[in-house]
Amino acid sequence: MPLINPNPLKVFIIGLLALATACQPAPGAPGPSQPQEKVLKVGMLLAMTGPGSFYGQVMSRGAQLAADRLNKAGGVKGWKIQLVIEDHKSGDAEAGVSGARKLIEIDRVPVILSSYTAPTLAIQPIAVERKVLLFNGGGVGAALINKENLYNTRMLGSQLMPGLIRWLVQEKGARRLATIFWNDAAGRSINDSVKAACGRLGCQVVAEEPHDIGQTSYGAQIARIKAANPEAVVLGSYGNDVGYIVNQLRAQGVGVQLAGNEWTPDAQRIAGDAAMEGYVVAMDRFDPTGQDPRTKDFVEAYRAAYGEAPEFYAANYYDLVYFVLRTLIEQAVDGGKDPSQPGVLLEQMKKAVEAGTKFGTVYGGDMVIYPDGTSRKPAGLFRVEGGNLKLFARIVDDQVVPVQ
Amino acid sequence: MNVELLAQLLVNGLISGSFYALVGLSWGLIFATTKIFHFSHAFTFAAAGYGFTLAATAGLPLPVSAGVAGLVGLGFGLTQERWLYRPLRRASASQLNIFLASLGFLFAGQSLLQIVFGPSARRLPGFTEIGVSLGPVAFTHLDAITLAEAAGLSVLTLTVLYKSRPGRAIRGVASNPELARAVGINDDAVFSLVFAIGSLLVGLASVPYVLRNAATPTMGIGPVLGGFIGVFLGGIGSYGGMLAGGLILGLAENLGGLFLPGSWQPVIAFVLLFLMLLTRPAGLFGQATR
Numbered sequence: 001m002p003l004i005n006p007n008p009l010k011v012f013i014i015g016l017l018a019l020a021t022a023c024q025p026a027p028g029a030p031g032p033s034q035p036q037e038k039v040l041k042v043g044m045l046l047a048m049t050g051p052g053s054f055y056g057q058v059m060s061r062g063a064q065l066a067a068d069r070l071n072k073a074g075g076v077k078g079w080k081i082q083l084v085i086e087d088h089k090s091g092d093a094e095a096g097v098s099g100a101r102k103l104i105e106i107d108r109v110p111v112i113l114s115s116y117t118a119p120t121l122a123i124q125p126i127a128v129e130r131k132v133l134l135f136n137g138g139g140v141g142a143a144l145i146n147k148e149n150l151y152n153t154r155m156l157g158s159q160l161m162p163g164l165i166r167w168l169v170q171e172k173g174a175r176r177l178a179t180i181f182w183n184d185a186a187g188r189s190i191n192d193s194v195k196a197a198c199g200r201l202g203c204q205v206v207a208e209e210p211h212d213i214g215q216t217s218y219g220a221q222i223a224r225i226k227a228a229n230p231e232a233v234v235l236g237s238y239g240n241d242v243g244y245i246v247n248q249l250r251a252q253g254v255g256v257q258l259a260g261n262e263w264t265p266d267a268q269r270i271a272g273d274a275a276m277e278g279y280v281v282a283m284d285r286f287d288p289t290g291q292d293p294r295t296k297d298f299v300e301a302y303r304a305a306y307g308e309a310p311e312f313y314a315a316n317y318y319d320l321v322y323f324v325l326r327t328l329i330e331q332a333v334d335g336g337k338d339p340s341q342p343g344v345l346l347e348q349m350k351k352a353v354e355a356g357t358k359f360g361t362v363y364g365g366d367m368v369i370y371p372d373g374t375s376r377k378p379a380g381l382f383r384v385e386g387g388n389l390k391l392f393a394r395i396v397d398d399q400v401v402p403v404q
Numbered sequence: 405m406n407v408e409l410l411a412q413l414l415v416n417g418l419i420s421g422s423f424y425a426l427v428g429l430s431w432g433l434i435f436a437t438t439k440i441f442h443f444s445h446a447f448t449f450a451a452a453g454y455g456f457t458l459a460a461t462a463g464l465p466l467p468v469s470a471g472v473a474g475l476v477g478l479g480f481g482l483t484q485e486r487w488l489y490r491p492l493r494r495a496s497a498s499q500l501n502i503f504l505a506s507l508g509f510l511f512a513g514q515s516l517l518q519i520v521f522g523p524s525a526r527r528l529p530g531f532t533e534i535g536v537s538l539g540p541v542a543f544t545h546l547d548a549i550t551l552a553e554a555a556g557l558s559v560l561t562l563t564v565l566y567k568s569r570p571g572r573a574i575r576g577v578a579s580n581p582e583l584a585r586a587v588g589i590n591d592d593a594v595f596s597l598v599f600a601i602g603s604l605l606v607g608l609a610s611v612p613y614v615l616r617n618a619a620t621p622t623m624g625i626g627p628v629l630g631g632f633i634g635v636f637l638g639g640i641g642s643y644g645g646m647l648a649g650g651l652i653l654g655l656a657e658n659l660g661g662l663f664l665p666g667s668w669q670p671v672i673a674f675v676l677l678f679l680m681l682l683t684r685p686a687g688l689f690g691q692a693t694r
Contacts, residue, residue, distance in 0.1 A: 049515075049518070050622065051620070051622065053518070054525075057522075183667050208665070209665055209666055209667070210665055210667040211666060211667050212667060212670065214622075216616075216617045216623075216626065217420065217616075217617075218666065219413075219416035219419070219420060219658060219666075220413065220416065220657065220658050220660070220661035220666035220669055221661075221665070221666035221667070222666075223409055223412040223413050223416060223658075223661055223666075224409065224661055224665070224666060226409075226412065226542075227406050227408060227409040227412070240525050240618070240620075243525075243527075243618075244617060247533075247616075248616075250535075251533040251535055251544045251546075252535070252542045252543075252544075253535050253537055253542040266525050269525065269527045269529075269618070270525055270527050270617065270618050272527075272531070272532055274532055275532075
């Protein structure tokens with residue numbers, strides 16, 4: 001008696017599947033009647049669900065807009081861009097690795113646009129192993145610097161905090177600072193940057209309060225911050241958390257200057273206009289009302305596509321596809337190479353960085369990416385006034401230059 | 405010891421503890437009676453929160469919107485009992501299967517909320533908390549409402565459970581379902597009743613939470629997790645114990661701030677739960693069952 005009794009229905013279904021598989025064209029091969037179209041798959045690893053799903057939404061919108069515009073114009077040297085998005089569930093490194101493996105092994109993407117510090121760091125060794133070019137336009141952790149294959153087009157906390165602390169010390173006279181920050185690589189990096197800047201500028205960090213990502217109640221942290229009697233509070237938190245913290249700090253009677261590395265419309269809504277008024281944020285200086293032709297062009301196209309003005313994160317991922325990837329694809333094709341092959345775009349990126357290539361950006365001016373994986377774009381200090389961000393100073397080499 | 409910090413943390417602990425106590429009572433009432441590990445209570449909480457936000461945004465007065473939240477909670481709770489758990493009970497599903505179904509319902513519900521309302525947080529526009537300072541202690545009028553709501557609803561629920569005929573039926577089914585059936589109590593009706601009361605309570609509990617924070621699809625998980633840790637701390641067999649467990653959890657989490665950074669709160673909660681399960685599996689006020 002056979003150990004396995006073959007079920008005729010199962011055999012039939014398996015046979016059908018095998019037939020269907022055999023009839024599939026090889027990956028990348030054109031169908032018999034289709035015109036040959038060259039498609040470059042671009043992987044994205046974003047926070048599509050969870051507390052940071054706002055980021056996934058705007059980042060994917062920015063990149064999709066760029067891809068749509070390039071494709072509508074006939075593609076980049078004939079290559080159409082197709083985005084393939086995977087979800088790291090708002091910073092879950094394990095989900096990030098799983099998504100990256102799918103992107104690399106199933107979708108065969110030669111480049112991944114990632115976000116958040118933890119998942120980006122988690123997938124970086126895989127990217128190195130499979131010669132995949134990796135960009136991060138959202139995470140801010142200092143650990144993202146000097147990582148092979150990884151380039152960060154968001155200025156990191158360690159680049160921006162010195163300017164912010166200088167402003168707090170010199171302009172606001174704050175000598176006693178408290179920090180409240182994400183209990184992960186990104187938040188701790190901000191806290192370390194604040195302490196390092198204080199060491200140079202003569203201020204003191206009197207309370208350091210890490211918190212879980214996505215926390216909504218900060219009673220214990222705020223009680224400890226209040227007890228330390230700081231003259232300013234610096235936030236190393238992101239997304240909605242900023243709104244909850246600002247709201248609760250104000251409600252608990254903390255009236256000192258609040259500053260951080262993040263502001264989003266959602267955080268503004270959560271905190272409420274009154275609580276958020278006067279909050280200062282140091283970040284890459286994307287101003288949707290800017291008069292730079294690239295900025296205006298992007299803002300108009302984004303408004304037409306999504307019915308609202310773009311913000312910082314949408315701008316970062318638009319930049320990555322519209323300016324950076326386009327340049328790399330053009331270089332590869334001009335050099336007679338196939339950009340969809342592993343390692344080709346990575347090689348072009350290394351060459352571009354070594355050559356000091358200035359990439360376009362919707363921030364106004366140009367973006368330079370350095371061999372250590374950091375980038376430099378126009379950056380500034382913004383103050384929340386009437387529910388909107390208003391640029392009041394530029395950060396140039398850690399110095400604060402007031403805007404007239 | 406910093407006395408000002410101690411006073412502030414005590415007040416914070418009472419406020420968050422009262423919230424855990426109310427959510428815990430709402431969940432524990434269902435669990436104690438039906439033995440269903442109703443994790444999708446978190447979805448009921450979130451759905452009620454959205455109901456409140458939509459009603460208030462549409463211009464209804466806040467107390468009326470709070471009523472809407474309670475009704476939405478009640479509606480979703482009863483729906484789950486009737487269309488999710490009852491068919492599973494009829495099919496003699498194991499507790500694990502029922503728990504998995506509840507978990508699945510929660511994830512599906514959260515995704516549905518995200519699809520319908522979008523991933524962004526929905527905050528009630530125009531609502532601001534008014535700060536109150538009493539010496540070194542600061543709280544807001546919303547904190548006071550949270551405390552008052554939890555106390556009022558808890559007393560009302562205990563009164564119903566101990567002083568009314570349906571309450572006696574609930575306690576009867578919770579303590580000995582076979583005997584309750586033998587004396588003619590319809591356990592399906594009692595199950596529906598506890599789902600109705602528990603879901604109404606959690607719907608109302610979502611109101612101060614949404615006013616403080618915002619409505620998001622995943623907003624229910626933290627409160628319900630805190631609530632049921634409180635229930636296990638206090639003891640399943642005692643409604644007063646469930647309330648006390650929530651208060652103890654809130655106080656312990658906050659008073660831990662005297663010695664540890666605030667990020668240790670979840671660790672404190674789970675260490676407490678672990679110690680309790682190790683030393684008194686029935687909880688502080690619960691009675692060991694056969």
